[in-house]
Amino acid sequence: MRSSIHLTAREQRITWQLLEILHSSLDLHEVLRGAYGALCQLLPADHGALCVSLPGDPTAYDWAVADLPPELFAGYAALAPHDFVRSAVIAQPNVVLRDSEMLPRGAIERSLMYRRSRELGMRLEQAMAVLLAVEPGWHGGITLYRDRQRPFSDRDRALMQQLAPSIAAATRSCRRFGDSVRRGDALEAALRREGMEVLVVAPPAALLSRSAGAEALLERWFAPVERSASALPMPLADALAAAAAAPASCTQAAPWVRRTSDGELRVVFVPFVERGRKLWVLELREGTAVAAAPAVWRERLTERQVEVAERVLRGWDNALIAEDLACTPATVKKHLQRIYDALGVPSRTALMVHAAQRG
Template sequence: MGKARKFLSHEQALVAELKEALGNARTLEDVYEALSRALLSLCEADHLAVGCANPDGTAGVQWKTDTVHPLLKDYAEWVQEDFVFRATVAQPNLVLSDVQMLRGQPLVETETFRRSQGAGLKLKRVLASLLFTEQDLKGGVAMYRESSRPFTLRAQWFLQQIIPYISRAVARLQELYAVRFERDLLKAIAMGANPVLVLNSLGRKVADTGPAIPLLEQWFAPHELSDGVPRAWAERVRALSRFDVAVDPRLESLTLERGADRLDVTFSPSAVSWGGRNLWQVRMHERVHWLRPDWKEKLTAQESRVADCLHEGLANKEISSRLGCSVETVKVHIKSLFEKTGIHSRGEFVAKGRRG
């Protein structure tokens, strides 16, 4: 950026004020207001946008702007086509001008220019930087001008000098938002007693109640899980999150069976969303067989059916009718049950045989 520069006296006062405001910022709006007071007039910019990375771990940035919202509201859909993103992600924490980003490509041939025209903005100049710490995206800042006159090198230099302060501010915001987000999310999923997973629209785990992961490890083999989430469930959530096709309502629930045990699962949008995108609550209700596993494994299939009848309190004649066998056969099965479990009466069998 040319020869070494220093802050002018009025700039020093402005930077001191800006550092204090950024240090006290607790919302993205606070950061935006602080930067807009300092940057728009000093750098002669028409528009400003400040972003903070999503705290739920999903890709993308939520933006605060008073004037370029029409351009950025669907940004996630075309971000890979934006020449500003492509250039700044390759050189993080470095303020780049549109000339440096375009590298000779005509602005009018870019998707960014086309969309700005469609949004009624007619953006022609930009200074921007994506903010990273230890390879993690924290946020971004961009200034736009509708005039053909380029941003000055001093404006670019000035923004570069305050990038560290902006980066720290949005990194702190991300941490604050993550705490609030997790608190709200856990409050929402704590409404019921059953285990819950919360997945984002890509099927990745955002949160879970304590019993959820151990339960899934009982029902699925390790190769069927990714970060504790069944791969098939992640695919189901991705299907449910699609907007371009009609969603089959049958995807919203499923039942798994393993012997006499069942796991009922429902998929529903969470009461908490992030960045305008749905999160999905995956609620699980395990219905296990009433009989303790160590007894059940000793019994034949027919003896298990007789055991279920005893659990319901049925008499021998009722058991005979239900199972389609003679009363004498029922008696033989009951005797075998008692011998295998060391029990001497129906009541004792039911009382001691219940799963703990």
């Protein structure tokens, strides 16, 4: 992540976990709940809320995270005009604000919102929030509260400001996909991503829908004996079964890759929950035979480490990398650990995110 503030090793680890969570699913609630957990490790808070406005009514909210007394929400319609946090962030969208930048301290303590929270046994002494103006007509929001008079620091504000665009982008992707599923064309949002085809699959391997160019792509990369009109090609079905069986702690399955001398097909498996039904979105992307490492990596890695990193970016596992570089999987594993240490990333997924963010 590009950052103008120095992150400790712990902060760097949690930040990469947060980025992995944001890329791990297209289910809005799952993503925002995971993001909130990571945020509270980086920016300790006693309470918080993450939400998006509801379609057709920007004053009503879908609370993905509501770590606040339920009684506060029961009467929120009457409190909303007196919510100094909400009023402040609406006036300055996409800007992280602390309570000291919202109202003078005396005005906060006289506000109905502050007094009501104290009646409910919750002391909203400090706050930090941002309104994410994701797209015209709707928005998201992040608010963190502290019960004690321990202000959020300048550094806290700067860190949240730098994380906000990534959270907004993930929120946008989830919301677009969810809206299109509800309209019956689950691929509409995903198809806007240039150069990618998409399959929507119901486990174990039933094809529910596909993008316009997906069938031609499948014909190019899979032999007739591997394909079925209503089901995934067998190699992808096997890879999906492995992804579905992975432990819950795995935020994203490793990409499946098929390569030829001319190029490769890379398939990413993304879980999606629609009205309680577990589906999978398969993102298929064709690429050239070589994936180049970002230039800045070459300043930090040895030539051999660059070769390993480039093959990781192509989605290869350790055994395939070892075969291609004529070494052992154990040697590849050692190279990978040195790569992670040199670049300050904790995992394969984080390495891919790191490369994508550097173009």
